[in-house]
Amino acid sequence: MSSSNGNRITQAALAAFVAGRAAELGIPGVAVGVWAGGREFHACHGVTGGADPRPVDRDTVFQVGSVTKTYTATALMQLVADGLVELDAPVRRYVPELVLADERAAAGITVLQLLNHTAGLDWNVIADTGAGDDALALFVARMADLALIGEPGARASYSQAGFNLAGRIVEKVTGLPYEQAVTELVLVPLGLTRTGFDLAGPGGGGRATGHNLAEDGTLTAAADDWAVGRGDRPGGGLLSSVRDQLRWARFHLGDGRAPGGELVLPAGELERMRRPTVPLRASALGDAFGICWFLREVDGAATVGHGGSANGQFADLLIVPEHDFAVVTLANSAPHGGPFNQEVVRWALEHGPGLVDRDPEPLPHDPARSAAVAGRYDIDALTLVIAADEEGMTLEVGIKPEIRAASDTEMPADYPAESIGLLPGDGDEYIVTSGGLRGQRGFFTRDGDGAVTGVDLAGRLFTRVPSPAPAEGLPPTRFPHVRTGVRRGP
Template identity: 65%
Template sequence: MSQEKLSDVLASQAEAFGVPGAAVGVLLGGREIYASHGVTSVANPQPVDEKTLFHLASVSKTFTATALMRLVAEGKVHLDAPVRRYVPELELGDERAAERITVLNLLNHTAGLDWNLIDDGKGDRSLAGLVAKLPELPLIAPPGARASYSQAGYDLAGRIVEKVTDLPFEQAMAALVLEPVGLADTVYGLAEVMVRKFAVGHNRGDDGELHVARPWGAFKEGARGDNPGGGLASSVSDLLRWARFQLGDGEGVLPESALRRMRERTVGLRASTLGEGFGICWFLHDLDGVHAIGHGGSGNGQFAELLIVPERDFAVVSLANAGPDGYPLNQSVVKWTLEHYLGIVQRTPEPVPYDERQAAPVVGRYEIDAMNLDIATDGTRLTLAVGIKPEIRAASDEEMPPDYPAAAIGFLPGDGDEYIVTEGGLEGQRGYFSRDDDGTIVGVDLAGRLFGRTTKAN
């Protein structure tokens, strides 16, 4: 395990992708090594190191799920119980769904909830306030019918933690997980971030230049409603400690059997770069016959990736402070570490040649509550573009991450519904088109989320 070699790889990848600051940690057989590159901010540059905090975004969900599993182990929460047992005020647009959604449905993204509620910056921005707004959230499937990644679902899970412990979510998380594991630099809220060294996010403007992203991560004034699903900040050193805990026996937090249960498959995922299925929160990966668990996160100009290979006592963390290029940087670093340290080679599937007859039926617009996804063709290639809805940008007084412009996608061999993105900031992402009983294309999955079709090509 050469720290120098890891540093060289990180530096070359950061420079290739134009990422100002990144940090990587690797755990293998009980030994840790770190590599850092670049600066915390192009506006106020300080060197990045293994103690620098980055916004974890959705990697935060692994902490929320572990806290809930502790409550399960203590008999205070039951995975198969309806959420209303713990949050009786829960209302949804469909009363039958509100009655049926279980705690496990939230933890493995099978609740049928759309991605998230749009934060308009008004009203109660606590978890209680989020729950009060859930009747506005679209439902994309009956509870238990399928997996579709939902930020709102995890925020609702955080409300369960609050209700059961009778503590604010952040205090409950400190007592249940963060303090027992010894994660002194894994924190919620700007007040905690600001007293530590931290990296700010960056986005690339239309002129190609990087600028500091505002607001910092998910830490908007007075907003706590997204903390369970994406509110943590942490460092690579703390995240390797977190990985050690996940590889251990759960001492001080929950039984080893509960940790192992989180790694067991609860629902499958089709054609997803994120994994072959969900355990309890964790994405499950089959790396050429080797089982792994992981989770990624994307914030405003920051990206995080955590992958753990239990049977090899291995973990890798990669954090980067630029969007969208932080994502492919993290993926390339993780891929290199798997090959270099474990001999696992991840191969990208090759798409079939473009066929207009195959392309035409999928062209159109697809949506979730916050974003539009457009599939188009010019007669020679099929493209995918995804971005925040213009009306949401116009209504917000805060900067939002840039859109992903049209990038080529290709169909994969098989039944003709699976695809892969072959260029741009989403390069390597896989997904599939879904059909109704008549065979009509009605949706597309990207990054574990179902986008419903709203318009078709003329």
């Protein structure tokens, strides 16, 4: 672990760094919060965007995407602490109507496997299940169409569908709509008044609008009415401010009590959520999953985090329990919001607890090894293309055209081809070295004969698609930042 001279964060230094990087990256609005040395620091810069732009402040509401999963998991862990749910119990004990393509999998998936992404479920069900209180029930009914990527418990693969199913468990056990249950179990006791699921913005006030980079290099505002459907809310539908997000981070650093002394979740259950449950390989998300949380060692210290993305918005939350440290950062622009958040987190780690976080260096380009992994890879809604030639390798990922065509709402832009490099070792691990996914790591999977069958990106398994196209020189597909939930633990 790097030596530390103690917290060197000041309000002025944080504000200068945040404003400088946001301006250089062209991000309309950002909000950052840090807990270090027993003090809170906030830095906000820019405007919300949209039809009524306002200055971003500590109460501006952003879409936090998959950070929502930490709220869903915490609410479910309250039910565990109360003896109403068992982590090792089959999901069907609580959702008996669950049907999957594989009956054995449907009967065997456990609650814990949903929370650590080992249920063997594909990324998501592409379906609009409406805005009624039955949206999650209808989502679960559609899961019969969801692909399975492996045996339950065999490996981790990040799944939105799994967390939506976890949200349905919360509904069934509490007898309340998911949003009301989370509000009563978590948001109200912790005083998170600027956090909720109402698109108008909980409590009124400024709400950040996402922005995407157009092909001509200009930023365009995402539609103000773009939102996550109710069937997807447990995995990514929350709105929150940087002040509330920092309060949320401090709760997970604490003893499980609300500021007023009310016990929300026993400290032992909070600590249990931070214990490794399944390892991750070559992932920028972390070294392991806890219960929902991404766990990663940085410069000798254990960190706990999660991130999220929405349409042109990015969120990151990271805590370091042994240093009583937390950083949260929100940005309203793609693709540069992701790299901005990463830079802020690394700056705060170095200037707070004195931890240095660096990406590994890729190997020199090897055309033969690169050609062997080039190709097209799919999950249900996305296509990932790896192209290789004599000069190097690129990775691009975007929403499938048929998914775009079927959508009646604005969808986010895609990620264009960016450079990647293979990492030292067996040649099956890689890192993205440019663009909005810079720093993301992953690995290729092979069958028993050594043939490449899939690629992991941000904890998700993409399956290789046979194609008559040659491995080298694959034609560009012009995917310019997709809302994949591809974020660090976060």
